[in-house]
Amino acid sequence: MLSGDLKLVERCLQGDDAAWEMLVSSYGKRIYNLSYRYTNRKDDAEDLTQEILIRVYQNLKSYRSEAGSFQNWILRVARNLVIDHYRQMRRNPQTGGSEELETMNIKDVKIPTPQRAAEQSEAARFLQNGLQALSPELKEAIILRDLEGMAYNEMSELLNVPEGTVKSRINRGRLELAKLLTKRRAQLGVPV
Amino acid sequence: MDCLRTEQKLSEYLESGLPAEDMHQVAEHLEGCKQCSALFHEMQSAVNLCHNYPTLEMDPDFLEKILLRTSGRPRTRSFRERFNQYFLRPLLTPRFAAAAVLATLFIALMVNFMAPRLSIALSDLSPSGLFQLLDMGVQQIYGEGLKAYEKVDSWQAKFNDIKNSAPNKLRYMIEQIEAPVEGRKKSQEQIQEKEKSPKEKSSRLLSWPA
Numbered sequence: 001m002l003s004g005d006l007k008l009v010e011r012c013l014q015g016d017d018a019a020w021e022m023l024v025s026s027y028g029k030r031i032y033n034l035s036y037r038y039t040n041r042k043d044d045a046e047d048l049t050q051e052i053l054i055r056v057y058q059n060l061k062s063y064r065s066e067a068g069s070f071q072n073w074i075l076r077v078a079r080n081l082v083i084d085h086y087r088q089m090r091r092n093p094q095t096g097g098s099e100e101l102e103t104m105n106i107k108d109v110k111i112p113t114p115q116r117a118a119e120q121s122e123a124a125r126f127l128q129n130g131l132q133a134l135s136p137e138l139k140e141a142i143i144l145r146d147l148e149g150m151a152y153n154e155m156s157e158l159l160n161v162p163e164g165t166v167k168s169r170i171n172r173g174r175l176e177l178a179k180l181l182t183k184r185r186a187q188l189g190v191p192v
Numbered sequence: 193m194d195c196l197r198t199e200q201k202l203s204e205y206l207e208s209g210l211p212a213e214d215m216h217q218v219a220e221h222l223e224g225c226k227q228c229s230a231l232f233h234e235m236q237s238a239v240n241l242c243h244n245y246p247t248l249e250m251d252p253d254f255l256e257k258i259l260l261r262t263s264g265r266p267r268t269r270s271f272r273e274r275f276n277q278y279f280l281r282p283l284l285t286p287r288f289a290a291a292a293v294l295a296t297l298f299i300a301l302m303v304n305f306m307a308p309r310l311s312i313a314l315s316d317l318s319p320s321g322l323f324q325l326l327d328m329g330v331q332q333i334y335g336e337g338l339k340a341y342e343k344v345d346s347w348q349a350k351f352n353d354i355k356n357s358a359p360n361k362l363r364y365m366i367e368q369i370e371a372p373v374e375g376r377k378k379s380q381e382q383i384q385e386k387e388k389s390p391k392e393k394s395s396r397l398l399s400w401p402a
Contacts, residue, residue: 033247054258
């Protein structure tokens with residue numbers, strides 16, 4: 001994968017549009033999902049994804065394989081833009097709530113049956129509310145580890161912090177999330 | 193191990209990432225402490241929720257929008273996608289289906305009215321039967337052709353009659369106009385006498401105008 005990405009980047013820099021299309025196809029979905037997990041809105045996630053990929057395309061020349069993997073480089077670009085977006089949202093909060101999964105285009109989500117879809121949607125909404133209540137640092141740790149499935153060393157490289165700090169943030173994030181969800185369940189009367 | 197230290201190690205315990213001794217100590221504490229045990233189960237549930245969070249697919253149109261804004265080139269479509277887009281999807285519409293049914297009915301009705309009726313038995317589908325059918329068909333077409341030729345022949349004959357008699361009739365009309373009244377009567381009598389004799393009539397018809 002690493003050498004494959006490097007070859008694609010080299011071809012992109014030589015002007016091969018097909019190579020760029022392959023890179024976008026490989027990473028676009030991940031960036032889109034990452035953006036959605038941060039923003040909880042489809043339109044914001046699309047705007048953010050577009051912005052991230054345009055930035056990546058414009059700055060492709062600045063990527064150096066010695067600095068780390070291409071995956072981490074692209075995720076770093078994504079993270080910086082996500083943080084900028086988050087700061088902007090804090091300054092100008094939107095009055096509308098987060099978009100429900102049921103209102104999204106059905107082809108956007110891979111769901112087996114309608115009943116399962118309703119259960120997943122309910123669970124996802126529950127989780128979204130819990131994540132929104134976390135601090136940005138802890139929320140980021142949970143998203144990268146539990147939602148994106150990144151390894152500790154990858155997170156350490158991406159966030160530019162020691163692995164111990166990454167583990168500590170993940171632990172605190174999970175504890176916070178667990179306590180929040182317990183309280184929410186008690187309020188809603190939802191069984192564990 | 194106390195609750196505070198157990199809490200600090202819960203995440204790694206969940207992932208079985210602690211050394212064996214620490215794993216044992218945490219397990220012992222969880223067995224004895226209801227609060228920490230409940231917290232651990234809730235953490236497990238939260239992580240499971242994260243793992244089961246639905247993954248969104250990117251819309252192909254959105255992907256194309258990104259490609260157009262960056263490289264300026266549209267998305268590459270596979271043969272199957274192009275086939276579906278330009279051939280299959282236009283066909284699988286109610287409007288096209290209704291038009292196809294109507295067109296088929298129309299063609300069937302036209303063929304039914306215009307085509308010659310053939311009564312074909314299953315036994316006629318042998319090679320000799322097919323040859324006989326073919327022979328019948330050829331003879332039918334030849335017969336129709338001969339009839340048409342005879343018709344053309346009779347039309348030709350009628351045309352020739354008209355062509356031959358027209359100048360004489362015209363001459364007569366001119367004479368009638370130019371001659372005085374008495375002279376007209378005499379010429380009429382002369383014509384009547386001439387017309388009575390059949391030989392002269394036929395020779396007049398056969399003669400070419402001067």
